[in-house]
Amino acid sequence: MPLLLEVQHLTKRFGGLTAVGDLSFGVAAGEILGLIGPNGAGKTTVVDLISGVWRATSGSIAFEGEPVGHLLTFRRARSGIARTFQVMKPFRGLTTLDNVAVGALFGRRPARELAGAREIAAECLRVVGLERRASQRANDLGGPDRKRLELAKALATQPKLLLLDEVMAGLNHAEIDEVIAIIRSLRDRGITLIVIEHVMKAIQSLSDRVLVLHHGERIAEGPPAEVLASPEVVEAYLGHRAR
Amino acid sequence: MIRGLPWSVGIVLVALLAGVPWIAPPTLVQFGISTLLVAVLAQAWNIIGGYAGYASFGNSVFYGLGSYGTAVTMVQWNLPFGVGLAVGSAVALGFAVLLGLPVLRLRGHYFAIATLALAQVMAAVVSNLDIAGRNIGLVLPLTRNDALFYELALGLLVLATLCVAWIAHSRFGYGLIAIREDEDAASAIGANATLLKVAAFALAGVLTALAGGIHAYWITFIDPASSFDLSLNVRMIIMAVFGGAGSVFGPIVGAFLLSAISEVLSSEVSSIASLFFGVVIVVAVVLMPRGLADLIRNYRLGWRYFARNVRAHSV
Numbered sequence: 001m002p003l004l005l006e007v008q009h010l011t012k013r014f015g016g017l018t019a020v021g022d023l024s025f026g027v028a029a030g031e032i033l034g035l036i037g038p039n040g041a042g043k044t045t046v047v048d049l050i051s052g053v054w055r056a057t058s059g060s061i062a063f064e065g066e067p068v069g070h071l072l073t074f075r076r077a078r079s080g081i082a083r084t085f086q087v088m089k090p091f092r093g094l095t096t097l098d099n100v101a102v103g104a105l106f107g108r109r110p111a112r113e114l115a116g117a118r119e120i121a122a123e124c125l126r127v128v129g130l131e132r133r134a135s136q137r138a139n140d141l142g143g144p145d146r147k148r149l150e151l152a153k154a155l156a157t158q159p160k161l162l163l164l165d166e167v168m169a170g171l172n173h174a175e176i177d178e179v180i181a182i183i184r185s186l187r188d189r190g191i192t193l194i195v196i197e198h199v200m201k202a203i204q205s206l207s208d209r210v211l212v213l214h215h216g217e218r219i220a221e222g223p224p225a226e227v228l229a230s231p232e233v234v235e236a237y238l239g240h241r242a243r
Numbered sequence: 244m245i246r247g248l249p250w251s252v253g254i255v256l257v258a259l260l261a262g263v264p265w266i267a268p269p270t271l272v273q274f275g276i277s278t279l280l281v282a283v284l285a286q287a288w289n290i291i292g293g294y295a296g297y298a299s300f301g302n303s304v305f306y307g308l309g310s311y312g313t314a315v316t317m318v319q320w321n322l323p324f325g326v327g328l329a330v331g332s333a334v335a336l337g338f339a340v341l342l343g344l345p346v347l348r349l350r351g352h353y354f355a356i357a358t359l360a361l362a363q364v365m366a367a368v369v370s371n372l373d374i375a376g377r378n379i380g381l382v383l384p385l386t387r388n389d390a391l392f393y394e395l396a397l398g399l400l401v402l403a404t405l406c407v408a409w410i411a412h413s414r415f416g417y418g419l420i421a422i423r424e425d426e427d428a429a430s431a432i433g434a435n436a437t438l439l440k441v442a443a444f445a446l447a448g449v450l451t452a453l454a455g456g457i458h459a460y461w462i463t464f465i466d467p468a469s470s471f472d473l474s475l476n477v478r479m480i481i482m483a484v485f486g487g488a489g490s491v492f493g494p495i496v497g498a499f500l501l502s503a504i505s506e507v508l509s510s511e512v513s514s515i516a517s518l519f520f521g522v523v524i525v526v527a528v529v530l531m532p533r534g535l536a537d538l539i540r541n542y543r544l545g546w547r548y549f550a551r552n553v554r555a556h557s558v
Contacts, residue, residue: 051431052430053427053431072430073427073430073431074430074431074433074434074435074436077430077431077432077433078433082431082432083431085427085428085431089425089427089428089431090424090425090428091420091421091424091425091428091429092424093420093423093424093489094420094424098417101417102417102418102420102421102429102432102434103432103433105414105417105418106414106418106429106432106433106434107432107433108433110414110433111414112414113414114412114413114414114417117414117417153428153432154431154432156432157432157433
């Protein structure tokens with residue numbers, strides 16, 4: 001299968017701190033890649049680098065075979081790379097529907113008119129199960145609903161690659177199961193996903209492949225069951241076993 | 244502000260306002276001209292400050308550039324008023340783009356501070372230009388036709404309001420609102436923040452410059468200090484915010500109300516006029532920080548609306 005995203009020797013330094021070091025990986029079209037690692041491993045920085053919030057110190061990012069590492073954030077979004085933010089960023093003054101409509105007005109296939117954008121937005125709200133909140137102000141949504149709103153906004157840009165940064169954090173078991181089902185349905189629509197998550201149940205059931213980061217470097221990669229059982233990964237999460 | 248305000252109501256209102264110069268006494272017409280112009284300024288500020296969320300203190304520079312562009316064209320080059328307005332707007336447009344590209348990269352307070360000094364810088368620049376009459380200023384040809392200036396000012400306010408009404412329901416406007424609410428999130432969904440912000444700044448700049456040009460020809464005399472006046476910028480912000488920044492009609496209502504009150508007060512008891520403004524600002528910021536427009540949207544809450552605002556802003 002052709003690679004939708006190919007990252008090579010990606011490095012990001014903040015002053016003396018290497019947040020991501022010489023990281024290479026690819027994501028095939030239609031794949032779900034789980035990106036895990038302990039806090040501070042550099043997962044969000046990888047998403048920031050792919051979506052264009054940061055420029056890499058060195059290394060290259062290719063999307064559909066074209067280099068995108070030099071492009072501004074909005075250009076990458078228009079080429080089909082969308083993301084959610086771990087710290088949620090709703091447009092507070094707008095209704096839930098209009099929040100999502102902004103995604104449809106810009107994004108990969110921008111709607112020219114507000115009415116058309118709202119139609120796309122309504123469909124996206126249905127996908128994430130937020131249609132009953134459409135006319136509420138984003139500011140009045142609770143935490144779990146804001147997570148779904150993040151997802152709907154990214155979805156409205158009609159992405160080919162969707163980067164999900166901890167969309168399940170703070171959700172209860174029932175809500176997590178719902179989000180897992182939503183993510184599956186996105187893949188069925190042909191969207192390729194990179195999923196950052198601490199909820200192992202979700203990683204295990206969703207991912208075709210898991211990439212484990214630790215101190216900005218890859219320490220393991222492979223099928224979820226295999227990777228999650230490896231001693232190195234357990235050690236990165238829990239520390240050395242006492243002898 | 245008022246959802247689904249029928250166009251017919253707007254047209255009737257404008258027609259009524261347009262009739263004022265034929266029935267009202269001259270002093271009232273003059274008050275009307277300055278009020279309409281200041282409403283244009285508040286409405287223009289609303290585009291960059293209210294919709295895009297960039298609190299500009301540089302709008303009085305656009306006003307000054309419009310005034311001087313018009314004056315220099317008419318006085319030094321003997322060209323008609325219309326050409327003067329075009330020159331003033333073009334200069335403001337160029338200034339907005341050249342200045343906006345670097346300055347609009349700054350966010351929040353940093354943007355406000357960066358634009359704060361511009362008026363004084365421009366006043367100093369103009370004071371040293373022969374073509375602009377140095378620090379003495381310029382005297383424009385006298386035209387005693389207040390009705391004409393009144394209708395021009397009204398026409399400009401209608402134009403500015405049509406622009407804002409379009410913005411409120413357009414892709415451009417939604418992009419600006421997204422930038423105001425969260426610029427990183429706006430970029431992440433594909434909004435070209437730089438282009439949108441510069442376009443908003445330029446549109447605000449052109450409308451402000453047109454008001455400056457009309458004012459210069461009406462008042463027939465301009466000098467650097469009064470053309471590049473930071474306190475005028477503060478006034479447009481107060482009016483826009485009092486009426487409701489980020490709404491279509493709020494800034495007009497704010498400008499009309501505050502102009503009328505300040506006119507009445509300064510003719511009766513001038514000493515308390517400025518005190519009144521201070522009190523209005525403090526009360527408005529505490530009780531209705533989102534302006535009259537938001538108050539009207541939430542009128543059902545009654546006094547609880549004020550209580551909610553007080554609670555929301557007390558720590």
